[in-house]
Amino acid sequence: EVQLVQSGAEVKKPGESLRISCQGSGYNFAKYWINWVRQTPGKGLEWMGKIDPADSYSTYSPSFQGHVTMSGDQSISTIYLQWSSLEASDTAVYYCARRRAVAAPFDAFDIWGQGTMVTVSS
């Protein structure tokens, strides 16, 4: 079965660091870009950026550039999203999602992780 499995919910304080993960299975992990999507009640679904698991080359949405870092470990088919200093406004559900096509520059997201709830509160 093709799937993305994310790490569990996190509760953090402002200023703390955090890394969440997304592990793929059932397909050639290196061939498909992985995207991160944030969901909040106020702003809905927002694309944060993408990473190419083959070389960990990342592109960030301007809204998230400089605030998060994407990385990967191809040997364990895992992608990470990390913050060095969390803010209360980072409270959200974070999804990883696979780009459907291998060759197209952009495409729909066909496989989604189950989501990771991040709560940042003092």
Next chain:
Amino acid sequence: EIVMTQSPATLSVSPGERATLSCRASQNIRGDLAWYQQKPGQAPRLLIYGATTRATGVPARFSGSGSATEFTLTISSLQSEDFAVYYCQQYFNWYTFGQGTKLEIK
């Protein structure tokens, strides 16, 4: 940034009836549009890509149409499991999502 606008925000329809959801792009995105379904506590699920192509396993009662700036998702005969929130997404230039249409039971 390409802005995606969905209407209506909430749609009340009876089971067995047809539902029509709209999505408008702020500029021409050709057919680079996807539709997703999201139920409470679940991740979005891809329904339609390329504006008109159903994803694997999606029932035939779901259909997509449109191009350029105007798009429609039609559910021909609503089943109980179809009541959810639906999002459109453009992937012509990176990615942006609409704000969603909540499809509720009338």
